[in-house]
Amino acid sequence: MRRTVPALLALSLGLMSCMQAPTPQPSTAAQTADTAGSAPADTQTAAPSESAQALRPPSLVPGTYGQQVSVQNAGLRVGNQGLFPFGFYHVSWMSDAATRQRDMQEMSAAGFNTMTASVINDADNARYGEFLDAAARARMYVLSEGVFESSVPKLASKPAVLGWMVADDCNLQYTPAQVRDRGARMRSLDPQHPTYAALFTSYAESHSDFFDTTHMMGNMSYPIGPGDSIGATYDMQRLSVGLSKKNGTVPVANLQAFSWGTVPGHDASDPAARMPTPAEVYNMTYQAIGAGVRGILYYTYLDSYSNVRRSPAVWEMTKSIVPEIAQLSPMLLSAEPKYLETNNGNVHATAWAYQGHTYLLLTNVSATQAQPLYVPLADQAPTGLRPLFAGRGGEGVRLSGTTLGGTIAPLGAHFFRIN
Structure with missing residues (x-):
């Protein structure tokens, strides 16, 4: 889809140089006391029943x-x-x-x-x-x-x-x-x-x-x-x-x-x-x-x-x-994403290891059919399955030993902490 600015606004850009990561200087804007972005992701990964108790939203x-x-x-x-x-x-x-x-x-x-x-x-x-x-x-x-x-x-x-x-x-x-x-x-x-x-x-x-x-x-x-x-x-x-x-x-x-x-x-x-x-x-x-x-x-x-x-x-x-x-x-x-095998082309699974915990994202790209799950997690050593976000479904997902099973609903997208 074209979203081009009209020609009178187009930049006449023509100078060649090597691309390097930018090294900006601090601006003179006043600094605030917010701490967004620095809090560990898992500090607010409580079970849904606890999520409303957060002191302030991220x-x-x-x-x-x-x-x-x-x-x-x-x-x-x-x-x-x-x-x-x-x-x-x-x-x-x-x-x-x-x-x-x-x-x-x-x-x-x-x-x-x-x-x-x-x-x-x-x-x-x-x-x-x-x-x-x-x-x-x-x-x-x-x-x-x-x-x-x-x-x-x-x-x-x-x-x-x-x-x-x-x-x-x-x-x-x-x-x-x-x-x-x-x-x-x-x-x-x-x-x-x-x-x-x-x-x-x-x-x-x-x-x-x-x-x-x-x-x-x-x-x-x-x-x-x-x-x-x-x-x-x-x-x-x-x-x-x-x-x-x-x-x-x-x-x-x-x-x-x-x-x-x-x-x-x-x-x-x-x-x-x-x-x-x-x-x-x-x-x-x-x-x-x-x-x-x-x-x-x-x-x-x-x-x-x-x-x-x-x-x-x-x-x-x-x-x-x-x-x-x-x-x-x-x-x-x-944290670097780790792409996990699912043995199902409609299901994607990604894991992140972060601050002593492992987080897992499952997505089902089928809009019409629930999909069976088979995701081996031996390398992640799962100890439980804890949803991160209330009201986003995922009730059909089950952890049995070191294997994730059950089903994921059509267009399901679910984040868990697994240890």
Whole structure:
């Protein structure tokens, strides 16, 4: 899907240089006392009956908000804390400045920590810093697109700047060398922040030559409508994670929160071209988590033909995932995923060893059939099966000795602590 800023806003990026992890300087933003991102993931992995007793919910916004942003070990760091970007695309040039600011505040109020945003026109470019200041007050990070080159050095000190989006649908519109040049040009204007690009791709095509062109690489998974299985999400993000790890880039999943039926050129009467259901959104989110991504941006909060707020059930589902990702993110950013054998192509199992415990994620990518489970866990030495999140199902999962059995419901996605 093309989400390209109009030509008058396009950056003329053409300088070649080697891509290096950014080494930003601390901003002058006031520091807060929040501790988000530093608390161990398992400190809030109580059984569901205990979860409501937490003193305060976890936050996706690090207490080091506004400090230097860097890329380390294929993940983002803000100062000395990890950051798992979790939020939405916002195709701002298809709207107006007031809508962009309103939507940013709504995303922040819902607990998301990251959005993409774009300059709308010449006049907006001159005032874009005001939007970034408002985002900082809301403690929202922004990946900006279409900012005029002359403005980049002046905006680089803004605490809300997470990085710069230099190419979209890049495998459709650019060669790897062109994306690399655009990223290098942006780094010459602001050497302190990461660059970001996104692929339009299928799960069968890795486009590996793009994964060393920017510091962060998005990979789109929009299977509801065009004919792909929902399970394409896991396959595609596994490819992305492997290639990102090889190149030291941050793998970001771009996940579907729109209907293909609203996209120009697609058949709106096709019943398959629909909005994902809340269950599908939840399942795709955890497929991406199980694949090992280090960030998730849903497409889209807003563009000219789609607005997630017009689908309240999907919006509420994404909001409900925020505290779960906040709880999991310290583990996801520091522990390596281990992909387990399931002997079932519809079931994926991923384990993480973190702070003396082992955590297990199961996903069923079949939308219609419960799947039998057979997951050997001898290496994980399980001592019990404790759900992390209340109300997310998983009652059919059973631990027998060192083997996980039972069944997982259609589109089931369940996190457990197993020792």
